[in-house]
Amino acid sequence: MAGAGPVTETVEAPNKVKAFLRLVMIEHSVFALPFAYVAALTAMRTEGRSVQWLTLLVITIAMVAARTVAMAANRIIDRRIDAQNPRTAQRELVTGALSVRSAWVGLVVALVVFLASAAWLGWLCLVLSPIALFFLTIYSYAKRFTDFPQAFLGLAQAIAPLGAWIGVTGHWSWAAFVLGLAVGTWIGGFDLIYACQDVEVDRRIGVRSVPVRFGIAASLRASTVVHVVTVALYVWFGAMTGYGWLWWAGMAFTAAVLAYEHAIVRADDLSRVNRAFFTANGVIGIVLFLFALADLVFRQDLTW
Template identity: 45%
Template sequence: MVLKQTKTFAELVKFEHSIFALPFAYTGSFLAAGGFPGFWKFAWITIAMVGARSAAMGFNRLIDRVIDAKNPRTADRHLPRGLISPRQVLIFSLAGFGALGMAIWQLSPRHMIYLPLLVFILICYSYTKRFTPYCHLVLGLAIAFAPLGGWIAVRQQSSLAALLLSATVGSWVAGFDIIYAIQDIDFDRSYGVHSIPADYGINAALWWSRGLHSLSVLFLVMIYKLLPLGFLYLVGIIMAAGLLCYEHLLISPRDFSRINVAFFNVNGLISMIVFVFTLLDLLS
């Protein structure tokens, strides 16, 4: 029974999608430490990330359950099908925020003052598509806290490099979220849900995404100039840039059949490449 419930909640929040943000949180902590930040910091950073993401996704599913039930693409999710109750999702999400708070307390108690702001941003994203097409940027902002948090966990303060890494993540996430929203363009327009594809059209959305992804590569290059990083980090940047180009080649205004490949496979690989090559560079 416990294993079944665990599997249900993991499916509810798409636990496998942690691969998008978690490696960047590790990247922030490793860059701040100039190597491995230590087992306990690494463990608490992991707990903070898993807790924050689980809570944010849980609230997203809870807040959007009525919309999800009417959208053919999402009608099969757990809440619309009644496989799990709203009360269970609420308790699960609050537990996630509890884990985030506990991790922040262990890593940097004086930064607990920012916990309410983090919770607010992680929750409010789900409401933004009801009134603005720039909801993708809010999602990017929410996930951009991952590398910044990883850095602060080690250094106890921010820096220009940490902010640039956060900007990298924010623009990268917003860019691929715009692509992902293309598949709901007809439903969003009919139901009054806002997104850049629904409000401005597919061509404009793709240009928005290209611009944001170009910025993410630029920010990575700026980090290379700012920190004592070498050849391997640069190789990682080049590979990530190549994958972003490939992602945009997969999608055209006339063919969206490979959106899931672009969204899941390519972006998951990008975050891992940046982390692995940063780590290799720091250890070389």
């Protein structure tokens, strides 16, 4: 990569576990995990109408472990790029708060946990796990060979609901596929917004993205279109699976939050990108899950 230099290596912080958890931003599991729960609980409704608590726990472990693998790989692969960007220059592998070796150890531990969880959920989950890992890690390389790395991020995130459904039922589901596409377009769409922050730096160091190739204004317009598709896919999923009025209330809320997200970010004012990215999108995942859960409880579709 043009202009890439050696990453600073300093004495590693005493608490490697905390540094690793900061590195992978473990709290951001909130974005995709709620939709894994929606898929899992919907599947349980079709598979006997009772909650399988142990299965939900293993799905949680698998999803968090898979995301940890992806984030650790991203930070290791991109550490020299991160060192050249003021926004990311304080990440743990850049400053030396965590060594590359320790990051690899954390990645391998998360990988073992993920594969073990996939195996517990069934042979199909285990067989498909390498495909999931491929999409979860390719995003880090996508910015080097395509102007559309957000598409690869969306594909990676789409895996969560489909994997959760297969973990419950042991077979493919078109409904889960539609939900996965909804999650993928949702996350890919707001990454189009998030990437606008780094346009100038990315152009200088040779990182590719939609904002770099087409400009900030075009990227924001594309994000709006993608999020319209997201809402349509959530509606489709609700219709396919027979959700009731509470799901549709959650959909109305989701559409309103997405509209707010796009209203507060403009091509000439990116100061509220973090509010749109972290706050608004964190709310969407949690609230839509709660509406789906309330619908299942209210209609007594599951035995708890």
